[in-house]
Amino acid sequence: xxxxxxxxxxxxGAASGIGAACVAWLAARGxxxxxxxxxxADGLDRINPGGEVLRFAGDVADPRLWxxxxxxxxxxxxxxxxxxxxxxxxxxxxxxQQWRRVLSANLDGMIxxxxxxxxxxxxxxxxxVLTASVSGIKAEPGTAAYGASKAGVIQLAKVAxxxxxPQGIRVNAIAPGGVDTPIWDQVPMFxxxxxxxxxxxxxxxxxxxxxxxxxxxxxxxxxxxxxxxLLSDAAATxxxxxxxxDGGYSL
Ligand code: NAD
Numbered sequence: 001x002x003x004x005x006x007x008x009x010x011x012x013g014a015a016s017g018i019g020a021a022c023v024a025w026l027a028a029r030g031x032x033x034x035x036x037x038x039x040x041a042d043g044l045d046r047i048n049p050g051g052e053v054l055r056f057a058g059d060v061a062d063p064r065l066w067x068x069x070x071x072x073x074x075x076x077x078x079x080x081x082x083x084x085x086x087x088x089x090x091x092x093x094x095x096x097q098q099w100r101r102v103l104s105a106n107l108d109g110m111i112x113x114x115x116x117x118x119x120x121x122x123x124x125x126x127x128x129v130l131t132a133s134v135s136g137i138k139a140e141p142g143t144a145a146y147g148a149s150k151a152g153v154i155q156l157a158k159v160a161x162x163x164x165x166p167q168g169i170r171v172n173a174i175a176p177g178g179v180d181t182p183i184w185d186q187v188p189m190f191x192x193x194x195x196x197x198x199x200x201x202x203x204x205x206x207x208x209x210x211x212x213x214x215x216x217x218x219x220x221x222x223x224x225x226x227x228x229x230l231l232s233d234a235a236a237t238x239x240x241x242x243x244x245x246d247g248g249y250s251l
Pocket of ligand 1: 012013014015016017018019037038039040043058059060082083084085086104105109131132133134154175176177178179180181182183184
């Protein structure tokens with residue numbers, strides 16, 4: 001798509017999974033300059049999309065990281081605000097530290113990155129996609145912290161869409177269901193399933209079959225293409241939308 005050619009993109013959670021797939025998707029369409037953010041410094045070093053790449057290793061919930069990003073960027077055209085972590089526990093058993101870890105990465109990190117992106121687009125306009133989750137829409141036992149954080153991300157996208165519109169900034173959210181990425185390895189219930197099924201691949205396949213009418217979870221490159229659509233001029237009249245991409249799980 002010509003709209004990405006020569007442009008600058010900010011991507012958080014860029015070292016792995018959906019974020020890395022979004023970087024690859026944008027690079028394949030001519031994005032010339034990347035600002036990549038992730039906690040995982042080594043993982044970030046392995047992402048080489050070509051063009052000019054500025055890497056910022058750190059926590060998205062740390063305001064000092066965003067001061068560094070703001071000091072080093074000029075105009076930002078596109079932003080994929082995607083860094084996040086998962087956890088699962090029933091409300092009665094939630095450890096408050098875990099609650100804070102999830103809310104900090106997924107929600108505190110999101111407001112700081114959104115603020116940085118919107119400031120960098122204020123003069124020229126731009127397009128932003130926030131990675132939410134279907135857990136921010138559909139209630140499932142064990143998803144209190146993660147689901148509350150992602151419901152917050154959806155509302156942030158809507159408010160940002162209202163505030164950004166006069167400046168030509170579109171803001172949308174994508175709400176994936178299950179996607180085959182390393183994030184699952186943080187969920188204890190998934191580790192049990194891997195043991196039961198004999199491999200990680202079999203566990204992902206079993207979950208996709210059980211949970212979705214389409215019978216499978218998504219791949220990261222499929223979600224990246226949908227994020228790319230929302231970023232692109234093809235979605236020029238779409239703002240404040242939540243694109244649910246869950247194989248029918250939430251129906
Ligand atoms: P992933 O674990 O492969 O990638 C997440 C990346 O975010 C990692 O590189 C991690 O280091 C980084 N990260 C986590 N916390 C961070 C922090 N505080 N500061 C900076 N970087 C941080 O997982 P993924 O599936 O690609 O996750 C991307 C996004 O997609 C997340 O927001 C996640 O909640 C969301 N999501 C994933 C799924 C799924 O099934 N995989 C479903 C719905 C939504």
